[in-house]
Amino acid sequence: MSDQLTISAEPRERAGKGASRALRSEGRIPAVIYGDKKDPVTIHVEERALNKLLGTGHFMNSLVMVDVNGEKTRTLPKDVAFDPVSDRALHVDFFRLAKGAKVQVDIPVVFVNEEESPGLKRGGVLNVVRFELDLMCDADKIPDQIEIDVTGLEIGDSVHISDITLPDGSESSITDRDFTIAGVTAPSALKSSEDEAEEGEEGEEGEEGAEGEAAEGEGGEAEGGSED
Numbered sequence: 001m002s003d004q005l006t007i008s009a010e011p012r013e014r015a016g017k018g019a020s021r022a023l024r025s026e027g028r029i030p031a032v033i034y035g036d037k038k039d040p041v042t043i044h045v046e047e048r049a050l051n052k053l054l055g056t057g058h059f060m061n062s063l064v065m066v067d068v069n070g071e072k073t074r075t076l077p078k079d080v081a082f083d084p085v086s087d088r089a090l091h092v093d094f095f096r097l098a099k100g101a102k103v104q105v106d107i108p109v110v111f112v113n114e115e116e117s118p119g120l121k122r123g124g125v126l127n128v129v130r131f132e133l134d135l136m137c138d139a140d141k142i143p144d145q146i147e148i149d150v151t152g153l154e155i156g157d158s159v160h161i162s163d164i165t166l167p168d169g170s171e172s173s174i175t176d177r178d179f180t181i182a183g184v185t186a187p188s189a190l191k192s193s194e195d196e197a198e199e200g201e202e203g204e205e206g207e208e209g210a211e212g213e214a215a216e217g218e219g220g221e222a223e224g225g226s227e228d
Helices: 017-025 047-054 188-227
Strands: 005-011 028-035 038-046 064-068 071-082 089-096 102-112 125-128 132-138 146-149 158-160 170-172 180-185
Touching (some): 005 047, 017 089, 038 047, 038 064, 047 089, 102 180
Parallel strands (some): 102 146
Antiparallel strands (some): 028 038, 102 132, 125 180
């Protein structure tokens, strides 16, 4: 399960672009807490503290306790706006979580036991279709990652969402199809050799057909000559 993160914040007294620029010049990042049928609360957080949380690599999939002057609110980060040039954080949206809430999050997948896949041992390639799974999770049970065991996979085999046992409190947000997560494909060298073999077989069939037609033609000419 993802660790719960904590960040301190202060109320934002003024809104608007000018006020936001002033906060950023002081090393503070504007933010807002909303959701749970309550009024939004505008705040600002320390840029260094925010960057530290962003550096964990799982900020967007973690519970974040926002402490505003001693009043703590359990949230899930929903959006971080970045400057397109400097890549500096400009604004953060925190979604307030109600007790017992379920949240929609993208959880990364990790493949294990690749050495136990006969297809990969033969030189096959693990073709990953989805690097993350779109899941609905209990807010208190958000997993860090989903491990997918590829033991026994042969070339041509695929892993679908129905093949995965998700952690308690998690379910796929996509329910209308049994989508593919990954598959083992043949290496390009093997594909090339197979294509060449197929082309060779087609060529042989063509030659055999041509020889047969030639033989029939010769027989026809001989028959015609006898009639004369």
